[in-house]
Amino acid sequence: MRISDLMLSNDFVTNFNKSKTKVNDLQILIATGNKINKPSDSPEATSRLLGLRNQSQQIDTYNKNIESGLSYMQNTTTAMESIQGEITNVMVKLSNLGNVAASSSLNNFADQIDASLNEILNFSNLKSNGKYLFGGTDFSSKPFGFSSDKSAILVKAGDISGKQSIRTSQNTFQKINMTGTEVFGTIVNQIGNIDSATGIGSTVSSQTNVYDTSGVQYTLKVDYKKTALNKYTMSYDITDSSNNSVFTQTPATKALAFNSSTGYLETVDGQPPKQIRVKPDKANIDFTLDQTSIKEAGGSTSLAFSANQKMNIFNTLLNIKNSLRAGKVPTDEQIKSVSDFNNNLLDNIAKAGNSTNQLNNAKDMLNSQKTQIEKITSSIQGVDMAKAIMELQAQNYLLQVSYKLAASISTKSLLDYL
Amino acid sequence: MGISRLFNIAQKSLGVYQGALDVTANNIANSSNADYSRQRAVITNETSQQIGRLSWGTGVKLSDIQRVRDTLVDQQIRANNQKYSDMNQRNTILGQVENLFSEPSDIGLSGLSSAFYNSWQQLSVTPNSVVLRNNVIQAAKNLSIKVKNINDGLDTIKSNIVSETKDKVNSININIKQIQSLNSQILKGKTAGVNKNALMDRRDKVIDALSNLVNINVSYDSNNSAIVSIGGVFVADKASFVQFKSTVINGKLKITSPDGTSTPNLNGGELFALTDTFNNNIPGYQASLDGYINNLVNSLNGQHTKGFTPTNPSLTSIKFFDGYVKGELKINSEILNDPNKIAISKDGTSGNGEIALNIANLFTQKDSNGITQLDSYINLIAQIGNDKKSAVDTSEAYKLSLDQLQKQKASVSGVSIDEEMANVIRYQRSYDASAKLIKVADDMLQTLINIL
Numbered sequence: 001m002r003i004s005d006l007m008l009s010n011d012f013v014t015n016f017n018k019s020k021t022k023v024n025d026l027q028i029l030i031a032t033g034n035k036i037n038k039p040s041d042s043p044e045a046t047s048r049l050l051g052l053r054n055q056s057q058q059i060d061t062y063n064k065n066i067e068s069g070l071s072y073m074q075n076t077t078t079a080m081e082s083i084q085g086e087i088t089n090v091m092v093k094l095s096n097l098g099n100v101a102a103s104s105s106l107n108n109f110a111d112q113i114d115a116s117l118n119e120i121l122n123f124s125n126l127k128s129n130g131k132y133l134f135g136g137t138d139f140s141s142k143p144f145g146f147s148s149d150k151s152a153i154l155v156k157a158g159d160i161s162g163k164q165s166i167r168t169s170q171n172t173f174q175k176i177n178m179t180g181t182e183v184f185g186t187i188v189n190q191i192g193n194i195d196s197a198t199g200i201g202s203t204v205s206s207q208t209n210v211y212d213t214s215g216v217q218y219t220l221k222v223d224y225k226k227t228a229l230n231k232y233t234m235s236y237d238i239t240d241s242s243n244n245s246v247f248t249q250t251p252a253t254k255a256l257a258f259n260s261s262t263g264y265l266e267t268v269d270g271q272p273p274k275q276i277r278v279k280p281d282k283a284n285i286d287f288t289l290d291q292t293s294i295k296e297a298g299g300s301t302s303l304a305f306s307a308n309q310k311m312n313i314f315n316t317l318l319n320i321k322n323s324l325r326a327g328k329v330p331t332d333e334q335i336k337s338v339s340d341f342n343n344n345l346l347d348n349i350a351k352a353g354n355s356t357n358q359l360n361n362a363k364d365m366l367n368s369q370k371t372q373i374e375k376i377t378s379s380i381q382g383v384d385m386a387k388a389i390m391e392l393q394a395q396n397y398l399l400q401v402s403y404k405l406a407a408s409i410s411t412k413s414l415l416d417y418l
Numbered sequence: 419m420g421i422s423r424l425f426n427i428a429q430k431s432l433g434v435y436q437g438a439l440d441v442t443a444n445n446i447a448n449s450s451n452a453d454y455s456r457q458r459a460v461i462t463n464e465t466s467q468q469i470g471r472l473s474w475g476t477g478v479k480l481s482d483i484q485r486v487r488d489t490l491v492d493q494q495i496r497a498n499n500q501k502y503s504d505m506n507q508r509n510t511i512l513g514q515v516e517n518l519f520s521e522p523s524d525i526g527l528s529g530l531s532s533a534f535y536n537s538w539q540q541l542s543v544t545p546n547s548v549v550l551r552n553n554v555i556q557a558a559k560n561l562s563i564k565v566k567n568i569n570d571g572l573d574t575i576k577s578n579i580v581s582e583t584k585d586k587v588n589s590i591n592i593n594i595k596q597i598q599s600l601n602s603q604i605l606k607g608k609t610a611g612v613n614k615n616a617l618m619d620r621r622d623k624v625i626d627a628l629s630n631l632v633n634i635n636v637s638y639d640s641n642n643s644a645i646v647s648i649g650g651v652f653v654a655d656k657a658s659f660v661q662f663k664s665t666v667i668n669g670k671l672k673i674t675s676p677d678g679t680s681t682p683n684l685n686g687g688e689l690f691a692l693t694d695t696f697n698n699n700i701p702g703y704q705a706s707l708d709g710y711i712n713n714l715v716n717s718l719n720g721q722h723t724k725g726f727t728p729t730n731p732s733l734t735s736i737k738f739f740d741g742y743v744k745g746e747l748k749i750n751s752e753i754l755n756d757p758n759k760i761a762i763s764k765d766g767t768s769g770n771g772e773i774a775l776n777i778a779n780l781f782t783q784k785d786s787n788g789i790t791q792l793d794s795y796i797n798l799i800a801q802i803g804n805d806k807k808s809a810v811d812t813s814e815a816y817k818l819s820l821d822q823l824q825k826q827k828a829s830v831s832g833v834s835i836d837e838e839m840a841n842v843i844r845y846q847r848s849y850d851a852s853a854k855l856i857k858v859a860d861d862m863l864q865t866l867i868n869i870l
Contacts, residue, residue: 004832039803047800049522054532061536068543137769414839
């Protein structure tokens with residue numbers, strides 16, 4: 001091949017540029033510590049990085065959610081423990097009542113119970129992070145308060161049964177509140193089976209006693225009318241001792257559908273089964289009707305209620321206080337009601353503890369996921385510094401050789417020997 | 419036959435070697451001129467004379483000054499030039515597009531989208547917090563600004579392409595004109611017997627420049643006139659030439675003759691890179707981006723309109739985004755004025771954040787085709803990355819073969835000082851010898867005169 005002078009200098013410039021480009025690339029690599037600075041550096045790695053980055057940001061958010069959840073749960077537990085402390089006081093006092101006869105002392109006890117009641121009421125209306133602890137998902141007003149005539153304590157908020165859930169991973173939710181219904185509410189459980197052989201058009205009924213805030217007895221009647229295979233219309237009513245309804249307007253009926261093979265209740269009005277809040281307008285009655293556990297099965301109909309509806313703790317204490325003021329010692333039923341509430345509360349404190357543990361577990365899991373993601377990210381994105389620096393040194397060496405070479409291009413030609 | 423013949427031969431040879439030295443001098447003078455093709459003095463012997471039964475040589479003559487050039491290499495260089503400059507230009511434009519998206523980083527659209535959806539996630543935990551509601555609005559604003567930046571950036575790149583295309587078409591027109599004028603000069607020179615090597619070098623240079631801009635086809639007629647066509651449309655020969663203009667019709671950038679009748683079929687050169695990215699690549703990216711944002715707006719509004727506000731009375735059927743119009747993502751102005759107009763309660767209670775949870779889930783929820791919003795965005799970025807990467811890789815490949823071809827060209831047409839110096843010595847020696855010959859002839863003549 002004929003070698004012209006232009007070739008020598010062109011070759012040198014081309015190779016020199018290549019070396020310089022490599023040095024430049026290596027310098028960027030070392031300076032940024034990132035292998036991928038632009039999508040075109042590696043489109044497939046960029047795709048993975050974007051996905052991982054999103055996951056990592058999501059985990060950060062889940063962690064923040066869990067932090068909020070934990071602090072909310074902590075406050076809820078503290079409030080419940082304080083209420084439990086007051087209830088223990090009340091129970092000690094109630095057991096001491098047997099030894100006291102003087103009505104003046106009863107009045108004294110009434111004062112103490114009144115103080116405890118007010119404390120419990122205060123705890124039940126506590127807020128955390130702007131949210132009422134026992135207000136369900138309704139923060140528009142305090143969950144509990146006195147009626148206008150101060151004769152009873154009523155649920156003031158529209159609905160205290162709302163569950164607050166946070167997402168702790170893509171597909172898992174964790175409840176972070178104890179609803180007002182769970183802690184303070186009174187639930188009437190409908191249990192048992194409806195005979196699947198019930199003829200279409202026939203009605204099966206069940207009834208139980210319910211009480212208003214001052215302990216007056218009423219009757220709750222629930223009817224299930226079969227409309228089609230596995231389908232029923234549920235209607236209910238509450239009547240007083242003279243058999244008059246306490247609803248101005250009869251409550252709306254519900255359409256129930258049972259699973260044809262398992263017999264479990266599947267939908268209510270097309271939605272997943274939900275408890276029904278019963279609150280008639282003509283009496284101070286407020287409780288939750290839970291019909292979600294009834295089944296349709298072969299055999300005879302065996303509908304029943306787990307228990308009579310009890311008065312809630314606020315009104316029980318209010319009634320005990322009023323009785324004491326009137327010189328009467330509380331009834332055994334009232335004392336049992338307080339102790340039942342205490343047991344329920346202890347249950348709920350344990351449940352809250354479980355939830356807290358679950359949140360902590362979820363947090364641990366997220367942290368280990370995050371570590372994993374960071375590991376993968378750095379394996380895609382991270383620069384092997386030692387390798388990069390060695391390569392840079394090698395390139396620098398080549399560059400120096402090139403400089404030396406440049407100095408010797410065209411220095412000698414035939415011209416020098418003439 | 420006389421001594422004067424000796425003088426004749428020697429005198430001719432003096433002239434020839436002086437001329438040959440001239441050519442060599444010109445080569446040496448142009449040794450660093452990359453566009454120069456080395457020239458060679460073609461020295462042949464003169465026609466011999468028949469005297470008696472012997473045929474006598476009559477000396478030497480300089481029959482031609484040849485340009486040393488390999489036209490096959492020229493053609494290959496031009497073909498590679500078209501591909502290389504096409505890819506190189508794409509590389510520049512796609513690099514600009516790539517930078518607009520600022521990926522992979524926290525300030526890219528994916529990071530901002532994640533932050534936006536995560537702000538809903540956080541709001542779902544404390545739905546009545548005005549601070550978190552404002553966070554959602556701020557994240558939406560950041561997203562909206564970035565979307566606008568990208569769209570504005572793409573528009574700027576497009577308008578830059580239009581003006582750059584105009585400039586390139588102007589260069590093409592100038593080059594075409596020059597080729598025609600050089601063709602005619604070369605033809606005139608040929609008839610007048612003038613050396614046209616310099617003109618041919620210049621014409622090659624112009625044709626090379628043209629091959630950078632656009633895909634061309636060059637052929638030579640019997641008069642050595644270059645006949646050039648661009649994408650199947652004739653543009654120049656020795657007698658006539660054609661000019662072009664660039665226009666944007668229905669959002670498509672086109673190159674046509676001024677009357678709009680002939681349109682060259684572009685497939686190479688910088689001009690092809692400009693028109694192709696303008697007509698295909700960038701609109702493709704814009705459509706993908708629009709698809710992503712529209713999907714985001716519709717799915718989010720779909721959830722948001724189902725939600726209830728914590729205001730009294732509670733409101734519903736409120737859109738979070740007014741819409742996505744002309745590259746602008748507009749947030750509902752009512753929400754901007756009052757963060758409590760964000761409707762995330764499913765049942766109307768102020769502490770319910772189910773709608774926010776649903777919204778937070780939209781980003782990574784698979785649609786009917788099994789693709790999430792995040793996926794569709796990642797696909798767009800991967801597309802841009804791949805387009806750029808393939809432009810870089812291909813341009814590097816063409817650059818390699820182009821370098822190789824330039825080397826071949828330099829090997830054939832480049833000047834070698836060593837070679838030229840050897841020629842100088844050779845010609846000088848011949849010149850010396852010829853001069854000596856004159857001296858000898860003179861001595862011989864002197865001898866004869868002295869005899870008298």
